[in-house]
Amino acid sequence: MAKFLALTSFGLRDILEEEIKELGLKIVDREATGIFFESNWEGAYRANLCLRTATKILLPVLDFPAYKPEDLYHNIQKHDFTKYIRPEQTLSIDAHVRESALQDQRFVAMKIKDAIVDQFRDKCDGVRPDVNRETPDLDVVVRLSRNTVSVAINTTGPTLSMRGYRKSSVEAPMREHLAAGLLRMTGWDGTTPLMDPMCGSGTFLIEAALIGLNIAPGTLRKKFAFQGFKGFQKEAWEKVLEDVMEKEYPSMPTKLYGLDINSTALAAAKANADRAGVDDYIEFKRGPVVTLEPPPVDRPGIVIVNPPYGERLGITEELKDVYRDLAHSLKVGFKGWKLFLLSGNQELTGALKLKAERRHRVYNGNLDCRFLEYHIR
Numbered sequence: 001m002a003k004f005l006a007l008t009s010f011g012l013r014d015i016l017e018e019e020i021k022e023l024g025l026k027i028v029d030r031e032a033t034g035i036f037f038e039s040n041w042e043g044a045y046r047a048n049l050c051l052r053t054a055t056k057i058l059l060p061v062l063d064f065p066a067y068k069p070e071d072l073y074h075n076i077q078k079h080d081f082t083k084y085i086r087p088e089q090t091l092s093i094d095a096h097v098r099e100s101a102l103q104d105q106r107f108v109a110m111k112i113k114d115a116i117v118d119q120f121r122d123k124c125d126g127v128r129p130d131v132n133r134e135t136p137d138l139d140v141v142v143r144l145s146r147n148t149v150s151v152a153i154n155t156t157g158p159t160l161s162m163r164g165y166r167k168s169s170v171e172a173p174m175r176e177h178l179a180a181g182l183l184r185m186t187g188w189d190g191t192t193p194l195m196d197p198m199c200g201s202g203t204f205l206i207e208a209a210l211i212g213l214n215i216a217p218g219t220l221r222k223k224f225a226f227q228g229f230k231g232f233q234k235e236a237w238e239k240v241l242e243d244v245m246e247k248e249y250p251s252m253p254t255k256l257y258g259l260d261i262n263s264t265a266l267a268a269a270k271a272n273a274d275r276a277g278v279d280d281y282i283e284f285k286r287g288p289v290v291t292l293e294p295p296p297v298d299r300p301g302i303v304i305v306n307p308p309y310g311e312r313l314g315i316t317e318e319l320k321d322v323y324r325d326l327a328h329s330l331k332v333g334f335k336g337w338k339l340f341l342l343s344g345n346q347e348l349t350g351a352l353k354l355k356a357e358r359r360h361r362v363y364n365g366n367l368d369c370r371f372l373e374y375h376i377r
């Protein structure tokens, strides 16, 4: 058994905790943007494969105080890093430093790299891993905060939010793990209609389709870092993969609907949905929100949307009209539906002239946002 740390973004921690519990993994601690769980490697494989709202699964290996360079070098020797990769594989140190006596991030990274490389030289007849910052086999994550160093092994590789389906993108796309987390917050269970009337590259719709079909997001991915580790248990991994894929549903009882004014965004969304293998479940249409009509369904569903905020995409005054148009179309055609809107601009959401039933604080990248729930009456 080992203690792993699943990371996410601010505002999604509690949703991630629910997901980890559902996998049957034992939660042992939590921090602002992460959940610690105790598990064997098989559980870590499962977490990497299935968690929709996690960004990385780390294996914390060392914690120690550091005030001088020698503290870094000396303490790193307390863990054997040669057990993860062979000396001909590659290495990277991802260091972040704040409020500490040792202030220079690059220097900290270099000292730790030297200490790890020396372990290999000593144990592997002078052969050592090269540094590869882009696609390392072993990514060592180092956080130095208030003179305490935490060192962890990144079992994931590049962030889990990069599912692999989004090659075509648009301006201000939403990260996939955030879209999945927000969908989960709505309580949507895959059986009622769902619409995104400003769908951009289609992230909400594609993530919804994956949820509705019970497809684990990691099955779309080519590789996880743990697959390149020396101790990789191939059979256990294949069993986890088989078990998870067996649980996929053959189809979904509802369709998903996307609208966007921008044809380039729609083309990207369609290509992304196709790559994710869920295009059969999504109907895309081009047009402005003022033309938005409910889909031909016999019961109300949810509208989930991430409209432009103004900071990144345009001017607030012009955008107010877009928000007014959205509210108007919903009031006319969507009685009984619920609207969930990710807002990065209070002034714009005020233009909706709707009263939020609930609000939840989340970060979209580094923008402090509110996820708002409205009932259309």
Ligand SMILES: C[S@@+](CC[C@H](N)C(=O)[O-])C[C@H]1O[C@@H](n2cnc3c(N)ncnc32)[C@H](O)[C@@H]1O
Residues within 6 Å of the ligand: 170, 171, 172, 173, 174, 175, 197, 198, 199, 200, 201, 202, 203, 204, 259, 260, 261, 262, 265, 287, 288, 289, 290, 306, 307, 308, 309, 322
């Ligand atoms: C912040 S982006 C949405 C990003 C999307 N969630 C994604 O993951 O790619 C906002 C989208 O609203 C669309 N949009 C702006 N004004 C619109 C309008 N009047 N009607 C419909 N779509 C509009 C833009 O084309 C853009 O794709």
